[in-house]
Amino acid sequence: MVVEVRLFATFRKGRFKKREMEFSEGSSLDDLLKRLKISKKEAGLLLLNGQYASWKDKLAAHDVVSIFPSLGGG
Amino acid sequence: MAGYCGKLLRINLSSGEIKDEKLDLAMAKKFIGGRGLATYLLSGEIDPGIDPLDSANKIIFATGPLTGSRAPATGRHMVVTKSPLSGTVASSNSGGFWGAELKRAGFDLIVVEGKSEKPCYIFIKDGAAEIKDAEKYWGKLVSDITEELVEESGDPKTRVLCIGPAGEKLSMLAAVMNDTYRAAGRSGVGAVMGSKNLKAIVVRGTGRLVPAEPEQCKQVLEKVRKKIKENDVTAKGLPTYGTSVLVNVINELGIYPTNNFQKSHFGTADKVSGEALAEKYLVKNMACYGCPIACGRYSKVGDVEGEGPEYETLWAYSANCGVDDLAAVIKANKWCNEYGLDTISAGATIACAMELYEKGIIKPDEVDGPPLEFGSSEAIVEWSRKMGAAEGFGAKLALGSYRLAEEYGMAELSMSVKKLELPAYDPRGVQGHGLQYATSNRGGCHVRGYMISPEVLGLPEQLDRFSLEGKALWVKTFQDLTAVIDSLGFCLFTSFALGVEDYTDMFNAIVGEEWEPGRMLEAGERIWNLERMFNLKAGVRPEADSLPKRLLEEPISDGPSKGHVHHLAELLPQYYKERGWDEQGIPSGTRLSMLDIA
DSSP states (O other), X not given: OEEEXXXXXXXXXXXXXXXXXXXXXXXXXXXXXXXXXXXXXXXXXXXXTXXXXXXXXXXXXXXXXXXXXXXXXX | OOSSOOEXXXXXXXXXXXXXEEOOHHHXXXXXXXXXXXXXXXXXXXXXXXXXXXXXXXXXXEEOTTTTSSSTTOOOEEEEEEOTTTSSEEEEEEOSSHHHHHHHTTOSEEEEESOOSSOEEEEEETTEEEXXXXXXXXXXXXXXXXXXXXXXXXXXXXXXXXXXXXXXXXXXXXXXXXXXXXXXXXXXXXXXXXXXXXXXXXXXXXXXXXXXXXXXXXXXXXXXXXXXXXXXXXXXXXXXXXXXXHHHHHHHTTOOOBTTTTBSOOTTXXXXXXXXXXXXXXXXEEOOTTOSSOOEEEEEETTEEEEOOOHHHHHHHTGGGTOOOHHXXXXXXXXXXXXXXXXXXXHHHHHHHHHHHHTTSSOGGGOOSXXXXXXXXXXXXXXXXXXXXXXXXXXXXXXXXXXXXXXXXXXXXXXXXXXXXXXXXXXGGOHHHHHHHHHOTTSSOSXXXXXXXXXXXXXXXXXXXXXXXXXXXHHHHHHHHHHHHHHHTOOGGGGGTOOHHHHHHHHIIIIIOOOOHHHHHHHHHHHHHHHXXXXXXXXXXXXXSOOOHHHHHSOOOSSTTTTOOOOHHHHHHHHHHHHTBOTTSOBOHHHHXXXXXX
């Protein structure tokens, strides 16, 4: 299945901004993070289709995954 | 004297009288300092019902006991007065270096009263103050006047606080600027200075601030600095991208208000994001006094350069106006800094005007400048300048979105609360944050109870942004803690890494006290209630604890947060209850007695 992955802030360095990636059925966000070599600790904010997700969540075809490092602002 | 200087400078611009007053320390500690102490003084010294631009209003420049100390990120001061924009108490916060300099000059706060017959400025050096003529500076832009006043002082280390032309022309959106690029932005505080013909306050201080308990202080600060260094937000996120990192976060969640809150997702947000800023126009970081975080951005496009833009500014001028031209946003930000305007309210007012124009309510022949069309780079830049200069239709914009929309019989299109324009988060997708907007004592403000922290960023813990459960207590707690941080003299960004125990430890070591964290939070609650009482006496009633109709009744139309409205009707009674107020939202006699402000 194909999933759209969007990376932000420091995660873009050495990777990409937006890309479609192929995963086998039953894959989880954890598998995605591993493939991108982003540790669970580093991944500050994980969104699945604009909603909060955890690394345990399973992926489905055409999902949009957004990954941010730990953040703050005002 | 430790922490506090123990001195208040009182200046009457009508009579020319300048007085040193001894600060009542017991009273100061009851309200901590800064925001709290200044609000207490203002409440006692003016009739809350007066016209804010009348000479009977007072304007107080207040530091906290920890401003200018060795504690990290303590370069902050507050500008406290009655707001001409909202009619509420105004307490507008700013960073930079001016506040620390005032402490070194020997004063905790300055109370300015009356009105000068001619443009003037105040010059303070090491405990002595004079009122000087400012006729030749009137009309000048912020960076020019800052440079000239520093030169005139003969000391390059002199710090300047001033208004630009917007304040002189009494714009409701006028800021009080300092150190060229820093702003006490909200609530039109610059207009109060303008109404007094006060152009600037120039300070030079060579005093030393020594903590009460140097050994204890050393240990506490070591602990606190370590926490800041080890926290991802304060050590990595903020230094790398500044607040602008939020653009993509908020947009990906679908709570990024677009086209005056008509939509909540902006397709080309990445072009006007923190990442784009870092890639294209960022020159270097900027830090305020004693700050290890250094979240400030110094950016340059062509021959336009300066500090900013911050997240709120990026939003107000991009998505909210439908613009995805980062260079134009930088230029609009620059005009706001030079004319002395609140970037949030300025951008939001232009967005409101754009909706009125889109709907044919503002007609093209009224508009003596670029058409007020969503998406127009030219419009956001030129209308900022015209607003700052009060030129043509710009003079109408300078009154803010509420008065603008109301004139056309469409007040509901002003996205504001208590006439203060809403900042960069759609409350329909962040319920607690919406409650903060509705109940903040100065109107539509994000920063006085920044619920984005738990509801979006997961700090201190992740809350469900759509849920209502427990939100009322969270909002109260954040509001009370923020009042503490503001009143101590810290930058709010330290709160990503520190807790109330840390602030209390630093206060104890520097001031020489033995407070428990509970006493700090109680002081915060006291300050909040004091502000509430001022507002009620000023005629700002609980009915104003509301949100624009659009956000209560129209669901978000697009993006990941589609379909949600804000459930204020459910949250507000819970909030009043948590605050110990009656069902009408009036602080009860019991609560006021408990807080010792009956």
